[in-house]
Amino acid sequence: MKKILILLCICSLSFCLNAQKVKTSQDSIKVFYDKLLVMLKSDYLLRKDVDWKAVGDETNQNLTKYSNFKSSLKETEVLFGKIGATHCKVFYQNKAYGTTVKASTENLSVQWKEKFATKPGFEVKALNGNIGYILMPNVTFLDFSPENVHKIAQSMYDQIADFKAKNKTEGWILDLRFNTGGNSSAMLLALYDLLGDNDIWGTVDRNKKQNSKVKLEKGNYLSNSKKSSYINPKGELLDKAKVAVITGLLTASSGEVTALAFKGRPNTILIGEPTFGMTTSNVDIGLPFDTMLLLSVAYDSDRYGNYYEKVLPDIAVSKQDNFNDLLADKNIQEAIGFISKK
Template sequence: MIRNIVLSAIFFSIYPLAHAQIAADVKLFIERSFEFIDSNTINTQNIDSIKNWLYTNSANSNSVDDVAPLYTEVFKRLNDHHGNLQYKDKTYGWKVPLKNANAYIKKRLTEEKSVMSMVLKGEYGYLRIPGNTDYAFKKVDSIASDIVDHINKINSPNIKGWIIDLRCNTGGNMYPMMLGLKDFIGDEVVFGGFQNAKGKPTGKWEIVSGNMLIDGIYLQRTSHLNRSIPSTVPLAILTSSYTASAGEMTAISLIGRPHTIVIGETTANYITAVQGFKINVNAAINLSTDYVVDRNKKVYTNSIVPDREVVGGDNFDEMLKDEKINMALNILEKKEFYDN
């Protein structure tokens, strides 16, 4: 017992000395950032030890300029590769290498910037929806309406099923993508949402009387379908290792609807909701604060794993030679898929 008391006394005498060596503005910056981390991160383990590590490695630092790069390691220790520190126009975060980097899709990311639509085999509608950069929420209606316009171009009584291709969807703003696909998602349905690390719901995605609400916010679009699409129409969702963030959430908005299957590669695992918090005039910290939940209450703490895995084999130039598309068509053509 005496030994424990002595050791504790030594520990607590050293800890303040380490803090005392840090400049006041650096200490304030660390304390402010960890107030946000403590209150909001979904990765709640080892926060005190991470903070102590940062203090130890910030000893003798005279400026926040010296400390900011250390937040790369902070995010690694938080196991948060979706968040980051924004400081003086620089970003400090931790990125996880993709499990299966798809060279073909990586190359096409620079080319696939617009929605693409066509009819395959005369009976199957195909939509390729890339990511977007509408972080300021200024193009929600125009992006959603563009998706609707493409649906209208190919929708007809002959269409028996649909393929929604999210292989080049690296994220952006999920709102317009979900809004454009609203008719596929369904009606009178809670089709997803968020929950925090304690399992408490923090947001809800729903469609009520034809209106989409995300976290209680009504989303409206000015364009409409010329021909309705049953919410039970068979649907294949295509994913790649580059399907990320809002692209993953768009896929989740459709997962669990009737006659729906995910085909392709395990997604990039940027599936958390991220919120930003202002530290000072020069800095903000972005944290993964919530997990995504689908309509069946499944919580996604990791990537989306496809129902049918197809790695590689992508071919946007000759669509009927694309292995993921061929898998989708083979499934959509089976009567039992419609009957399930």
């Protein structure tokens, strides 16, 4: 009889603990999604187009099927999809949650696909003897602290500065064809010498009215005059040098911001294909349980406040990539022609 009672007690205790665990998980899920919905309602770019009561009711109903907090983050894909937040993400334990934007590969060249599969990294080298070539792919990381942005940007900047010091260049080619996004401030700080001490881009609200400006000044990255990170510059600026910027169909997000930063720059031309069209500006917001929300709050603009759904090239070149022999690449040929023209 004692054994039966002990067994019953153990079973009862196990049941209570499991029930408590479910209750705790549901509490965590509620705390997180309540906060997430508050942030979306208050700051999301297209918040005025959303029936928040209907979205909230449906989300809360869907959340009842999840047994733990981590699995519940899959619901962000449904939530973000309903409100058109295709550029928003939630990060938890180094994993991204949200909608997946599927890009068509039909119009991508075989050469592009093959090169992309190798995961190309940042590169600086000479082309045609006297032209500096910068390959700026996506630059992605989750530590947005000023110190980490500086560390990553400085490393790329130093490669450009060292090349500048050792080579007499007639002009520069900035290749953004593999730049699918990431951290724009690190990319733009790395390109400080080419951009100089100028306004470089900004944002506009849903009515396309400018609401922020980003400037580079003495190696500092200033957003609405507030310093967010920096690099330590070396040598003279190259802000009057000829620059050809090459874009592709999957130049997206921060890659598009990088292209926009060169709109309005003197002695500059854009070559290639229209960009992907993910030109909304995101901010990072801390949420409960060490999660982070990347939230679209504005549209990207050039230095003059002009919004572009996609960044269009001045010279169109399509599916004529050659990454095995860059001098046979039609985009590069057009760039060299622009730089060489007196």
